[in-house]
Amino acid sequence: MKNVKKITGVFILIFLLIGGFVSAQDRAINPNHLPKAAKTFLAGHFKGISVSSAIEDREIYGVDEYKVYLNNGMKMEFDSNGNWKEVDGKHQKIPYGFIPVSIKNYSSRNFPNTYIVKIEKKRWSYKAELSNGLELEFDRNGNFKKIDD
Template sequence: MKNVKKITGAFILFFMLIGGFVSAQDRAISASQLPKAAKTFLTVHFKGIPVSSAIEDREIYGIDDYKVYLNNGMKIEFDSNGNWKEADGKHQKLPYGFIPASIRNYTARNFPNTYIVKIEKERWSYKTELSNGLELEFDRKGNFKRIDD
């Protein structure tokens, strides 16, 4: 009897996990279906660069994030509310309007012949990648912390 309960419990757990993976999936959407904050961000900072595709990443509990691919190859990720999380220029210079001034100033002053090609906004920090491949980490206020290897 104990073995039957264990096997039944294992099957229930297995099917719950499978159900979670099946319901958590990406879905292609049009740019007009993005949250208003994401659409405004794209209009202001990537004006004139058309969206080639947008993906809505759905999890069991709802929408996790959005991934937007631009015609020039750049990728921008937004959270479920449309706030930017990451911008990847794919080795192209990112527009600097949304990057905190302290990060822009630090990189311009200390790495004058480079530009930012990627930036990630994390809970307590920012991570940037420069055109020379160097990765820099900043605190939430944009103060330099370290060079990341």
């Protein structure tokens, strides 16, 4: 019985080690190797701000997402196709050109002395963080849902 427990323990350890090597692998990439959509996004909305690093997050099935860090401290995440998922200004105002108009209008109309410092696009919603710390939630069409402070 002791041998069965030892063998089982060894197999569990082996599977855990293998799983750790096979699971998510982050690796630095050249920003030129980002998907075209991500490069276009960066060139259009963050022109003149160079990329300090780009990280490719690989899963078993392929690339899951890309993380890009700019020299001014801002960070963004893109899906495997290069579509933006999150832009974090790290307390700096982010460009509004890619943010849905209804979200821009709502935040500037209802919170005139603030600006958006972070925005996250999920499957069914958006979450925007303002410079005063409030988080606004919107549906996927950009209609206001609630304040989550």
